[in-house]
Amino acid sequence: MISFSVNRQRVNLDVDPSTPLLWVLRENLGLTGTKYGCGMAQCGACTVHLDGEAIRSCVAPVSRAAGKEVTTIEGLSPDLSHPLQRAWLAEDVPQCGYCQSGQLMSAAVLLREKPRPSDEDIDQAMTGNICRCGTYPRIRKAIHRAAAMMPAGGAK
Amino acid sequence: MSTLQMERRAFLKISVAASGGLLIGLYLPGASKRAAAQERSASAFMPNAFLRIGTDERVTVIVNHSEMGQGVYTALPMLLAEELDADWSKIGYESAPVDAKYNHPIFGMQITGGSSSVYSGFEQYRNAGAAARAMLIAAAAVQWNADPASLRTESGTVLDGTNRKLSYGQLAEAAAKMTPPAKVTLKDAKAFKLIGTPAKRLDTPEKINGKAVFGIDVKNAGMLTAVVARAPVFGAKVKSFDDSHARNMPGVRKIVPVPSGVAVVADSFWQAKMAREAVRIDWDEGEMHAFSTTEMMQQFREQAKSPGTSVRRDGDPDGALAKAVQKIEAVYEVPYLSHLMMEPLNCAVDLREDSCEIWTGTQFQTVDRAAAAKAAGLPNEKVQIHTTFLGGGFGRRATPQSDFVVEAVHVAKAAGVPVKVVWTREDDMQGGWYRPAFLHSIVGGVDASGNPVSWKSRLVGQSIMAGTPFEAMMKGKEYDPASVEGVDDLPYEIPNLAVESHQAKVGVPVQWWRSVGHSHTGFATECFIDELAALAHKDPYRFRRSLLTKHPRHLAVLDLAAQKAGWGKPLPKGRARGIAVHFAFGSYNAQVAEVSVTDGKVRVHRIVSAVDCGHYVNPGIISAQLEGGAIFGASAALYQELTFENGRLHQTNFHTFPVMRMNECPEIETHIVESNEKSGGIGEPGVPCTAPAIANAVFAATGKRIRKLPIRMTEAV
Numbered sequence: 001m002i003s004f005s006v007n008r009q010r011v012n013l014d015v016d017p018s019t020p021l022l023w024v025l026r027e028n029l030g031l032t033g034t035k036y037g038c039g040m041a042q043c044g045a046c047t048v049h050l051d052g053e054a055i056r057s058c059v060a061p062v063s064r065a066a067g068k069e070v071t072t073i074e075g076l077s078p079d080l081s082h083p084l085q086r087a088w089l090a091e092d093v094p095q096c097g098y099c100q101s102g103q104l105m106s107a108a109v110l111l112r113e114k115p116r117p118s119d120e121d122i123d124q125a126m127t128g129n130i131c132r133c134g135t136y137p138r139i140r141k142a143i144h145r146a147a148a149m150m151p152a153g154g155a156k
Numbered sequence: 157m158s159t160l161q162m163e164r165r166a167f168l169k170i171s172v173a174a175s176g177g178l179l180i181g182l183y184l185p186g187a188s189k190r191a192a193a194q195e196r197s198a199s200a201f202m203p204n205a206f207l208r209i210g211t212d213e214r215v216t217v218i219v220n221h222s223e224m225g226q227g228v229y230t231a232l233p234m235l236l237a238e239e240l241d242a243d244w245s246k247i248g249y250e251s252a253p254v255d256a257k258y259n260h261p262i263f264g265m266q267i268t269g270g271s272s273s274v275y276s277g278f279e280q281y282r283n284a285g286a287a288a289r290a291m292l293i294a295a296a297a298v299q300w301n302a303d304p305a306s307l308r309t310e311s312g313t314v315l316d317g318t319n320r321k322l323s324y325g326q327l328a329e330a331a332a333k334m335t336p337p338a339k340v341t342l343k344d345a346k347a348f349k350l351i352g353t354p355a356k357r358l359d360t361p362e363k364i365n366g367k368a369v370f371g372i373d374v375k376n377a378g379m380l381t382a383v384v385a386r387a388p389v390f391g392a393k394v395k396s397f398d399d400s401h402a403r404n405m406p407g408v409r410k411i412v413p414v415p416s417g418v419a420v421v422a423d424s425f426w427q428a429k430m431a432r433e434a435v436r437i438d439w440d441e442g443e444m445h446a447f448s449t450t451e452m453m454q455q456f457r458e459q460a461k462s463p464g465t466s467v468r469r470d471g472d473p474d475g476a477l478a479k480a481v482q483k484i485e486a487v488y489e490v491p492y493l494s495h496l497m498m499e500p501l502n503c504a505v506d507l508r509e510d511s512c513e514i515w516t517g518t519q520f521q522t523v524d525r526a527a528a529a530k531a532a533g534l535p536n537e538k539v540q541i542h543t544t545f546l547g548g549g550f551g552r553r554a555t556p557q558s559d560f561v562v563e564a565v566h567v568a569k570a571a572g573v574p575v576k577v578v579w580t581r582e583d584d585m586q587g588g589w590y591r592p593a594f595l596h597s598i599v600g601g602v603d604a605s606g607n608p609v610s611w612k613s614r615l616v617g618q619s620i621m622a623g624t625p626f627e628a629m630m631k632g633k634e635y636d637p638a639s640v641e642g643v644d645d646l647p648y649e650i651p652n653l654a655v656e657s658h659q660a661k662v663g664v665p666v667q668w669w670r671s672v673g674h675s676h677t678g679f680a681t682e683c684f685i686d687e688l689a690a691l692a693h694k695d696p697y698r699f700r701r702s703l704l705t706k707h708p709r710h711l712a713v714l715d716l717a718a719q720k721a722g723w724g725k726p727l728p729k730g731r732a733r734g735i736a737v738h739f740a741f742g743s744y745n746a747q748v749a750e751v752s753v754t755d756g757k758v759r760v761h762r763i764v765s766a767v768d769c770g771h772y773v774n775p776g777i778i779s780a781q782l783e784g785g786a787i788f789g790a791s792a793a794l795y796q797e798l799t800f801e802n803g804r805l806h807q808t809n810f811h812t813f814p815v816m817r818m819n820e821c822p823e824i825e826t827h828i829v830e831s832n833e834k835s836g837g838i839g840e841p842g843v844p845c846t847a848p849a850i851a852n853a854v855f856a857a858t859g860k861r862i863r864k865l866p867i868r869m870t871e872a873v
Contacts, residue, residue: 134787
């Protein structure tokens with residue numbers, strides 16, 4: 001039995017501890033907002049927060065989450081109110097949308113750590129997230145926009 | 157009975173089936189069954205197959221094209237909402253079921269492709285909105301005992317001259333009893349309020365909170381997950397397999413042979429994948445066991461030395477070449493490419509004795525349904541396809557053979573349970589249906605004044621259409637129009653021109669890949685015209701201009717891109733610009749790329765892309781497609797190739813088949829020509845110019861020509 005918290009809810013699961021967290025989230029917990037793209041930490045579509053850090057859930061065994069707090073895209077905000085979600089709407093970022101959960105979860109950690117990120121900071125934080133539709137220019141603009149919306153002191 | 161009435165009757169039947177719980181989940185991806193049922197019960201007015209209006213004011217537009225990022229769930233509702241005078245904030249969307257009434261008006265089947273969704277739906281969706289509006293007005297006229305001609309509509313309401321108003325929701329039930337109009341008058345373009353504006357995409361909210369349902373997210377009660385061990389070499393067949401270890405692994409329910417390999421069916425994806433690794437398969441590798449792309453390209457080079465099937469011949473290309481003052485010959489080569497959608501292929505199937513339900517992200521509903529019906533042994537009408545969101549398409553999800561759909565039906569049939577077949581990234585990349593590799597051998601010459609007098613293009617590559625049900629589109633020709641598009645209509649004023657095609661026979665499955673033939677013809681022709689300009693000692697932008705005097709729309713985008721990019725103006729040391737212009741899918745695009753080359757590495761700093769796609773619907777979506785198109789083109793130009801040796805593909809995942817990332821992404825500027833010309837496409841036209849603009853900029857920076865993609869400075873000449 002593995003216990004951890006997902007989006008502030010406690011879960012107890014009887015799963016093979018070597019199963020990647022991604023598949024536990026998607027298949028055992030029905031949280032399909034986190035996506036499978038590569039299975040080898042190459043594309044970032046599976047990015048979630050583990051105790052506030054961005055991790056690639058496709059290569060993280062679920063055992064790594066034991067006793068910790070996992071946040072997925074479903075937990076970013078209950079109502080699209082996170083500054084990044086508001087900025088994503090304003091910049092009309094997504095195209096197919098498949099990579100966007102991962103993009104947002106990576107960007108959320110960036111903004112927490114660097115409330116006023118430079119372009120270089122964005123490059124560094126976001127280069128692990130591939131978007132095949134090519135929404136990068138809009139993601140960059142949206143991150144800057146979200147940063148401008150945030151109160152001094154950064155995101156929660 | 158009018159067509160509209162008949163359609164309405166048919167549509168009501170579908171709705172009844174849906175409220176019985178059969179189709180729920182498809183109609184409102186992401187919503188609960190309960191919400192879907194509520195939505196449906198509020199839908200009082202269904203004037204035709206393309207919309208419903210509820211008493212709750214919601215207007216639901218039924219979209220007959222697949223949303224794969226290109227924005228059809230916004231652009232097509234805009235067309236309908238414009239004529240309906242709807243309140244845009246009340247508009248929703250829903251994917252259409254498979255039905256002839258949702259056929260593509262030009263292609264005659266349900267398909268999303270050819271960058272044609274918006275222009276092909278331009279009247280279809282406006283007519284649907286206008287017909288509904290007329291019925292709403294008629295209902296208000298009855299209620300007010302007024303002349304319908306005295307009423308007007310605005311933002312979801314009908315108004316009369318005395319400020320009386322009724323909302324569409326209030327009128328919905330009464331409007332449903334009105335006779336659909338025999339004929340509608342569409343608005344004059346000058347009266348458009350919504351068309352032409354950068355309305356925000358309707359699907360953004362569910363794509364940023366994890367709620368959007370893609371095929372891979374489909375999960376129905378009792379549905380298991382399958383992965384398939386497929387042939388390591390194209391055409392290989394299973395001789396025998398040993399599943400004795402895999403059978404007893406956790407979660408494994410069935411291991412069954414299917415035509416494409418061996419399917420492992422388990423409770424979860426991970427269990428299925430683990431068990432697949434434990435299945436031992438002995439393959440009969442067949443004819444492709446020794447296939448090598450290095451050898452294939454060598455054969456292409458040999459083939460290019462002999463004349464091919466004539467596609468176009470103007471004047472006397474050989475005679476003119478003999479008299480040319482200067483000549484140049486170049487061979488351009490491009491590799492096989494994967495579409496590499498972010499969402500790997502998948503397909504869910506619930507096969508019953510007398511029905512087959514399919515959930516998948518497809519671009520090809522009509523063809524997939526027929527293929528699935530055949531595999532299931534059922535008549536077409538017993539098969540329903542629920543089109544989910546597509547996590548990218550780029551042409552891969554429109555396979556004439558319906559490979560991923562047919563396979564899933566076979567798995568469901570062999571396993572005897574509802575299954576979702578999920579492809580790993582490696583499965584997807586190695587599964588074929590690539591952009592074909594191509595070779596263009598071009599020779600050209602200029603006269604004493606530097607004017608081109610002859611151009612001879614000879615192409616070698618596989619046909620996409622040959623051997624498929626679409627071979628009829630070749631109209632008996634010995635060449636595939638999809639191979640030569642973009643060179644057979646070379647716009648430059650060159651009096652003597654020859655285009656010849658060699659159709660290579662190779663056992664690698666190939667397919668349309670965003671911009672199809674233009675993806676390589678744009679590269680070869682726009683690099684070669686640049687080489688001719690250099691031969692003539694002329695500026696590549698002005699050289700092109702001088703040869704396009706009869707093509708004002710080419711000229712306009714070329715000028716716009718050059719002007720916005722600051723063509724001719726100084727750049728920081730080490731940087732240089734390259735230019736390209738190309739017509740594809742009804743639209744004209746020109747791009748200027750700004751690059752630098754350091755230690756053999758090409759860096760693209762900026763791309764300016766200008767388009768004339770005729771009369772346009774949503775400039776915000778157009779810009780997004782141009783941005784994405786340039787990045788798609790740059791990824792192919794800089795990084796991507798698929799190579800085979802001993803029949804096996806070298807590339808497996810993003811580390812060996814890279815995609816441009818944030819840190820490499822150039823600044824991209826887009827410009828749209830104001831135009832009242834016939835609308836063209838936008839999903840694909842922004843791709844072809846990127847590779848040649850970058851390659852030409854590399855020449856400007858280094859004096860070296862790029863004749864092979866992806867760009868490697870060690871191979872530049």
